Amino acid sequence: xxxxxxxxxxxxxxxxxxxxxxxxxxxxxxxxxxxxxxxxxxxxxxxxxxxxxxxxxxxxxxxxxxxxxxxxxxxxxxxxxxxxxxxxxxxxxxxxxxx
Numbered sequence: 001x002x003x004x005x006x007x008x009x010x011x012x013x014x015x016x017x018x019x020x021x022x023x024x025x026x027x028x029x030x031x032x033x034x035x036x037x038x039x040x041x042x043x044x045x046x047x048x049x050x051x052x053x054x055x056x057x058x059x060x061x062x063x064x065x066x067x068x069x070x071x072x073x074x075x076x077x078x079x080x081x082x083x084x085x086x087x088x089x090x091x092x093x094x095x096x097x098x099x
Contacts, residue, residue, distance in 0.1 A: 023061040024054035
């Protein structure tokens, strides 16, 4: 219970929250999430909060939202966040919300 209270407080103090919802089918989705998490948390140290959630029973799903605005969706044709252009898009979306 203590961790949950701390996490809720911590998330509320961050002005930007990144949420990744990914397919629960196959380890590659969790791996893609953790790669993105490492990138963004190192790029925005102490400025953002980030959560990832596996969606059991889904396939082909990798959606990134910044403050509840979808900025990347594999289902909509964006694929994984696996190129410099896609990473720059994520960073830009976060920088926009931080201003």
